[in-house]
Amino acid sequence: MKIYDYNGQKNISGRRIREARQKCKLSQAELAAKMQVNGIIIERDCISRMEKGTRFIPDYELLMYSKVLGVSVTWLLGIED
16 A cells, blocks of 8 residues: 655644644653553554654544544644644
């Protein structure tokens, strides 16, 4: 499967996920643990790569980040401020 880049990034939500994670005062490891409790198997290094824009984010993960971090998917996608 070929993953495309958008302006040199593999995702457009990584920065927003980092921002929401920091507002919740969660480490990357703590966010990974919360995602795992909710059925998304992900490691801390995957979150690091995602926040840097070097990892693709599947849509099902965006839904769970939205739930875990208490933000909307549209906010994560940069559609709303």
